[in-house]
Amino acid sequence: MVDMESAVRCYFPSRYPLQSGIQHGKQEEAEKHGRPRPNGPTQVSRHRVRGRVSLNRVPPRLCFADVLPEFYADPPMTPAEAQEERENIYHPDLPFVERIETCIQRYRARRRLGASDQVFSKYLFLGGIDSTPRMFGGHFDADLQDMTPEEKRAAKAVDTVHMSGGGSRFYNDSDPAGWDVDFAGVAAGFLSENLPAMTAWDYPQMGKAVGVMENFLTYVLQHDVCPEHDANVKEALAVCQRAKVELPQTHQALLRFPGEFNLALSELFCEGYYFFGEDEFQRPVNFAPENVIKVALSTAGSQEQYEAVLEGLANKSIEVVGEEECSMQVISVQRPSTESRNLVCSIALDKGGPFAPIGSLVAKPCLIEDGFDRGEHFEVPEEEETFFLDDAILARLQPGFKLQLCVCELNIGIKFIKEARLVLVEWHTFLPQNLMLHFKEPLPNDRPPLSAAAPEVQGAPAKATEQVSAES
Numbered sequence: 001m002v003d004m005e006s007a008v009r010c011y012f013p014s015r016y017p018l019q020s021g022i023q024h025g026k027q028e029e030a031e032k033h034g035r036p037r038p039n040g041p042t043q044v045s046r047h048r049v050r051g052r053v054s055l056n057r058v059p060p061r062l063c064f065a066d067v068l069p070e071f072y073a074d075p076p077m078t079p080a081e082a083q084e085e086r087e088n089i090y091h092p093d094l095p096f097v098e099r100i101e102t103c104i105q106r107y108r109a110r111r112r113l114g115a116s117d118q119v120f121s122k123y124l125f126l127g128g129i130d131s132t133p134r135m136f137g138g139h140f141d142a143d144l145q146d147m148t149p150e151e152k153r154a155a156k157a158v159d160t161v162h163m164s165g166g167g168s169r170f171y172n173d174s175d176p177a178g179w180d181v182d183f184a185g186v187a188a189g190f191l192s193e194n195l196p197a198m199t200a201w202d203y204p205q206m207g208k209a210v211g212v213m214e215n216f217l218t219y220v221l222q223h224d225v226c227p228e229h230d231a232n233v234k235e236a237l238a239v240c241q242r243a244k245v246e247l248p249q250t251h252q253a254l255l256r257f258p259g260e261f262n263l264a265l266s267e268l269f270c271e272g273y274y275f276f277g278e279d280e281f282q283r284p285v286n287f288a289p290e291n292v293i294k295v296a297l298s299t300a301g302s303q304e305q306y307e308a309v310l311e312g313l314a315n316k317s318i319e320v321v322g323e324e325e326c327s328m329q330v331i332s333v334q335r336p337s338t339e340s341r342n343l344v345c346s347i348a349l350d351k352g353g354p355f356a357p358i359g360s361l362v363a364k365p366c367l368i369e370d371g372f373d374r375g376e377h378f379e380v381p382e383e384e385e386t387f388f389l390d391d392a393i394l395a396r397l398q399p400g401f402k403l404q405l406c407v408c409e410l411n412i413g414i415k416f417i418k419e420a421r422l423v424l425v426e427w428h429t430f431l432p433q434n435l436m437l438h439f440k441e442p443l444p445n446d447r448p449p450l451s452a453a454a455p456e457v458q459g460a461p462a463k464a465t466e467q468v469s470a471e472s
Helices: 004-011 017-032 079-089 096-110 114-126 149-156 183-199 203-222 227-255 259-269 289-300 303-315 338-346 432-436 462-471
Strands: 320-334 358-365 385-390 402-410 415-424
Touching: 079 096, 096 114, 096 203, 114 183, 114 203, 114 432, 183 203, 183 227, 183 432, 203 227, 227 415, 259 289, 259 385, 259 402, 259 415, 289 303, 289 338, 289 358, 289 385, 385 415
Parallel strands: none
Antiparallel strands: 320 358, 320 402, 358 385, 402 415
């Protein structure tokens, strides 16, 4: 396992200006004395070994240094401002909805979020807060001249926590049924479900979004907006820290499916199967499916499985007897040992090679929430399954991760992964508020229902239907 801090330094050297400056100084000194330039964190040695190099390295943390201007910090508050916040603006006796609304408005007024403004609004929407721009809400400079800074902020604010009305899309304080204050839950739902889709797995953009959330949650803590929920806010910050490591980890694991072993089984026994290979994993040029299966099971499988495969390949009697879509949660990951890796690397056959080291994955069925109702009698099986996977995939999986898979079963008792559709973090959360994104309030409709008597005017207004009926 590669040290995470070293990986971050390698991918994002700008986050370490001190070290970068020292390195630059060494280069200048070396050039002055005629010595070769030293290799920096992003340089590659000139004396490289020719040949194929493969690094099964865990992806770096998300970089979030460019969310706000470099070295940005809130200006210090005067004693009078601190007293005003403590005794009036965020007084504990005020309702929570008033305090959090004021906090969001003041935070947005003090930040220049730029392109991250839309991401922040989506995060607030999942929490039931209305950030829709107000129609006809513009102001002339003359209207704002006589206002205090606080009045100007309130006049320009677009973030609202509805005390009444506001429709069914947002939280309504007069009807709070079904809502709870859960900073950690909203953070988990936004980061695991919405952020990857919004950014198309663009790591820098994802890092900026995580940075905005961290900055906002820290602002809530520093200004004592809701001391009664401080523990929950800290849980949300912990979720942000996990997201910076685990989100790219799941994405990199997904890109490396199905791996050589599962690809070999799919090509041999799945009728009409074709692998496009547009991601990180590509079909090897000298790919020999039968040899891949034999090498994999000889090093990672049992003696019984190995003999069954040899006999089935010789008799051409192996076939797929079942295929299903399922959701699995990782229980344990068994990566190949050093001895097994060396053995696989030393194998040389007439066809195929070099072969990928194979390990195993133990998983159990789970439920991945997606907004669909599965009924009251839906049950998740408890039976555990074992799958063989390439080490490049296992290096990026960890217990708790959730997988949405297409699994095939052979008549010799071996199950393999034909396709991986999703790899999700352990704390993946689907928020019901996602279903309200495009919701519109129902309106009365005066159109008649479908009619066999007058099909040519179906859906027309009632008066038009009556007129056509009278003319006929």
